[in-house]
Amino acid sequence: MHQEQLKKNLRNDFPSLTKKILSNDLVYFDTAASAQKPSVVIEALGDFYANHYSNVSRGVHTLCVEATFKYEDARKKVQKFINAKSENEIIFTKNATESINLVAQTYFKKFMQSGDEIILSVMEHHSNLLPWFFLRDNYGVILKFINIDQDGQLDLDHFQSLITDKTKLVAITHLSNVFGTITDKKIIQISRENNLHVLLDGCQSASHLKVDVTELDCDFFVFSGHKLYGPSGIGVLYGKENLLNELPPFLGGGGMINEVSLDGATYAALPAKYEAGTPPMVEAYGLGVAIDYINNIGMENVELYEKELTDYASQKMSDLNFVNRYSNSINKTSIISFNLKNIHAHEVASFLDVEGIAVRAGHHCCQPLMKILDVPATARASFGIYNNKHEVDYFIDALIKCNSFFSVK
Amino acid sequence: MHQEQLKKNLRNDFPSLTKKILSNDLVYFDTAASAQKPSVVIEALGDFYANHYSNVSRGVHTLCVEATFKYEDARKKVQKFINAKSENEIIFTKNATESINLVAQTYFKKFMQSGDEIILSVMEHHSNLLPWFFLRDNYGVILKFINIDQDGQLDLDHFQSLITDKTKLVAITHLSNVFGTITDKKIIQISRENNLHVLLDGCQSASHLKVDVTELDCDFFVFSGHKLYGPSGIGVLYGKENLLNELPPFLGGGGMINEVSLDGATYAALPAKYEAGTPPMVEAYGLGVAIDYINNIGMENVELYEKELTDYASQKMSDLNFVNRYSNSINKTSIISFNLKNIHAHEVASFLDVEGIAVRAGHHCCQPLMKILDVPATARASFGIYNNKHEVDYFIDALIKCNSFFSVK
Amino acid sequence: MSDLLKELYQEIIIDHGNTPRNFGECENFNKSADGHNPLCGDKVHLTLHLDDDDIIKDIKFTGVGCAISIASTSLMTQSLKNNSLDYAMRLFEDFSNLVTGSETSLKMLNEEDSLYALKGVSAFPMRVKCATLSWHAFKAAINDN
Amino acid sequence: MSDLLKELYQEIIIDHGNTPRNFGECENFNKSADGHNPLCGDKVHLTLHLDDDDIIKDIKFTGVGCAISIASTSLMTQSLKNNSLDYAMRLFEDFSNLVTGSETSLKMLNEEDSLYALKGVSAFPMRVKCATLSWHAFKAAINDN
Numbered sequence A, B: 001m002h003q004e005q006l007k008k009n010l011r012n013d014f015p016s017l018t019k020k021i022l023s024n025d026l027v028y029f030d031t032a033a034s035a036q037k038p039s040v041v042i043e044a045l046g047d048f049y050a051n052h053y054s055n056v057s058r059g060v061h062t063l064c065v066e067a068t069f070k071y072e073d074a075r076k077k078v079q080k081f082i083n084a085k086s087e088n089e090i091i092f093t094k095n096a097t098e099s100i101n102l103v104a105q106t107y108f109k110k111f112m113q114s115g116d117e118i119i120l121s122v123m124e125h126h127s128n129l130l131p132w133f134f135l136r137d138n139y140g141v142i143l144k145f146i147n148i149d150q151d152g153q154l155d156l157d158h159f160q161s162l163i164t165d166k167t168k169l170v171a172i173t174h175l176s177n178v179f180g181t182i183t184d185k186k187i188i189q190i191s192r193e194n195n196l197h198v199l200l201d202g203c204q205s206a207s208h209l210k211v212d213v214t215e216l217d218c219d220f221f222v223f224s225g226h227k228l229y230g231p232s233g234i235g236v237l238y239g240k241e242n243l244l245n246e247l248p249p250f251l252g253g254g255g256m257i258n259e260v261s262l263d264g265a266t267y268a269a270l271p272a273k274y275e276a277g278t279p280p281m282v283e284a285y286g287l288g289v290a291i292d293y294i295n296n297i298g299m300e301n302v303e304l305y306e307k308e309l310t311d312y313a314s315q316k317m318s319d320l321n322f323v324n325r326y327s328n329s330i331n332k333t334s335i336i337s338f339n340l341k342n343i344h345a346h347e348v349a350s351f352l353d354v355e356g357i358a359v360r361a362g363h364h365c366c367q368p369l370m371k372i373l374d375v376p377a378t379a380r381a382s383f384g385i386y387n388n389k390h391e392v393d394y395f396i397d398a399l400i401k402c403n404s405f406f407s408v409k
Numbered sequence C, D: 001m002s003d004l005l006k007e008l009y010q011e012i013i014i015d016h017g018n019t020p021r022n023f024g025e026c027e028n029f030n031k032s033a034d035g036h037n038p039l040c041g042d043k044v045h046l047t048l049h050l051d052d053d054d055i056i057k058d059i060k061f062t063g064v065g066c067a068i069s070i071a072s073t074s075l076m077t078q079s080l081k082n083n084s085l086d087y088a089m090r091l092f093e094d095f096s097n098l099v100t101g102s103e104t105s106l107k108m109l110n111e112e113d114s115l116y117a118l119k120g121v122s123a124f125p126m127r128v129k130c131a132t133l134s135w136h137a138f139k140a141a142i143n144d145n
């Protein structure tokens, strides 16, 4: 039944999808960059501001009670959504990028020293590279990079060959934002066997896969609300409670303290310890509402539906001999990077835009991967719960038109 | 005319102010913690999500163009609002607390070493203490604290006596969130004469005073959108362009880079350099709309109106012999901290809440100051553009009732 | 005057808030803990003497705070003194339910108990922490060997 | 097929995009600069020979990028070669106005100029950077003594 719902009705839940681009219906194939929002989320933000708004946590008046409860309730929703064991394991940040920086800075201070090693992969997003580069630049941490095979899957043998007794942490994407490939759980098992901590960049997986951090047994998991049909300005860091308790604080300020004198301070317990200053409270609430919305569809249904749509599009695209796709992996979903032969990705994106189709073109914040693929840029079509096969067909037709437009000239 | 407008109509622009607390009209005297939002701001957020939403900066499709232009337009509005010289001087963060942490971390790396000194004051908010405490704890920076006089004004003589040839930076509040006192500009002049950099914590001043960073000649100015009638989840860092150019990056990730390889990265130019990851783009836009709204009233009018209201309330409160106010300074606005004799601030806040009046009770994130005042907590009434004398009268009556309620028992 | 406030600030609360019982420090305490509510600055220092049979022979406190937290602490010490640890723990559960408005699940407390006077707190969710501060300190004192 | 696209990808653009003119490096260059658009990966390496009278005697480029950026660079080199620096700077201003849609303020460019073919860019605001990349590199080369 939910599968049927996905196939029919969801589009109407998203006001932005009724937009026309020039005179064409919008076909939004850019969910990997950021998802559109269902009206329940948009309205919830307005309702918070219009009826329950105040700063959180520090007052006794009614609005403050309402705002605080809404904010903390959102934390519970996130906790359940990824099956964390405790609310204390859910830290609200501004985006996944902040979450990764938080882990990088604090993890180094607690667990590492110069010469210790961190394993990343060659296909990481800049947001899962730069925070670790800083550790290399400033403290002499050594970074190693897992290679990928030609389908865009991490090379497990290569991974194992990188592990030494200096290795402390593995920080890798859970679902590639270029290939759509899903990271094999074995990588976590191997890490466990070698006593390595694991950070999963769940920016893409959180909206496409059912995530269970307890079952995955990762130590850290990060994602952003805006890719999960929630508002901008909100990110999440999941960390195992014992680890987060051990790590030092990150940003300092109001709300993250216990006692302060001019001589020093003691810090608040989790999760407040990592939430300095007024948090993105309405945004957190909006994310909670987005999670309710998705739960109502069922993440299993989302997974099935998007997988089918991705396979359908991949098949159709492989029938076009002028299209290069950059991953043929079967273990992938929702994201297809491609190029039209002899046509720059920007031309393709501009052409499609005029047809009403929104795709990304560029390096997708993965410049090192582009170098490996030996292209300056790719075009990327990415799907969300509101997309359908009809749109894929329209997209395929547009690719054909695009190809002939640029070939004829 | 605008003064008249302030006196009459503004309340209706704020949907939350029509709320009833039990059966009483809401009197919102907690703007110093966070301001309520005019409907233009609330609706603008909805409009962005429903009609123009996409991730910013990295795509060529229509929605991306619209979102990017809205985001960058907000930056221009902030720039003009505080009269910065260039858009490159406006960095969007999640809140003022992040802005201060950003300055603390990067400023130290560029300009300081162990043993160097920073001057703060005893009445700083925790958010303008903890980031500097971290420098003291981790790098041996020396912190000194300007005393206050009995009206809650910084002691300029004491300030001058603290300056040594090791002093690099002065980081102080522009308007005290406990006293409402306005920092004397002389402190910036003196700092200039001594070649010290100056950071002003403008969290409170941005919404109550006309701020001109060029005229003030401060090096850094920080504030949060949520106290300026804008959304939660958005903060601002203003920094002089040459300084921001010299400082190293803060958070690393997508959007703040120029070129990335596995061996290293070069960083984007300002302002992108300090905006890692997907920014709070809808929130920035909302802040821009809030600024339009305030500009339409005129910051000069706001200043006059709130000053008058504050003086009126101070006068009325000073007529109540059971009330202690903590600052009699004439150079203050919008904020009044007080206690009822022999009644804990929490009792007062709960009592007032039942009457429909929202005030804060606590340490206001200024525990060191509370120790100096020798109280565990104060109650704080703070005003915004939507408040009026009628509400103050009602508040005064409620204080009288509160006093007799607790005294009779 | 609102009924909610009358409920909250019953005479016994004001009385205990102004003149707390068992104020001070036990002479021969073997358990102690400090409680602190950073949001409001309330502080309690709790000392107690637990004998070999797990009976709370003495319990005293010092601290600063609002009427609710002082009164709640004072009433707690009265309720716990000369009672068993087991009793205390079950009472804590009941008390938590009382002040958070889950009255239906009360097992021991009823209107006759002085602690019942804190029922009014349930209408003020942000004050629950004031009322339970000393109980958390009590738990911390017990757990801290 | 949309008119906007036809406007954008005029024959001359496609032509210059596929077979750029002045591709390579000047033999005796005395000015050079690299341009890079991090958002899309377009890159240009520009070399030029400016004589003592501030005449651009030679100008060439290498680089990778989309049709718009390659064509724009190719057309720029044609327009600048053998012209004065002053002329080049004024042309830059006109060109910027052209591609951002401020046609009314054009002082030198008109429909006869080959550069005018880039007018279609103005309907694609995110592509403006593609069209102006080489001009910014030119400016950088001049300013970099």
Ligand SMILES: Cc1ncc(COP(=O)(O)O)c(C=O)c1O
Pocket: A254, A276, A277, A278, A279, B032, B033, B095, B096, B097, B098, B125, B127, B128, B173, B175, B176, B177, B201, B203, B204, B224, B365
């Ligand atoms: C003076 C002052 N500084 C800093 C802050 C911190 O602002 P935010 O919590 O928005 O980061 C506040 C407000 O809480 C404040 O009043």
Ligand SMILES: Cc1ncc(COP(=O)(O)O)c(C=O)c1O
Pocket: A032, A033, A095, A096, A097, A098, A125, A127, A128, A173, A175, A176, A177, A201, A203, A204, A224, A365, B254, B276, B277, B278, B279
């Ligand atoms: C795989 C991956 N990691 C990290 C990020 C960064 O997320 P954000 O920009 O929301 O911080 C993204 C999205 O841009 C992503 O796709």
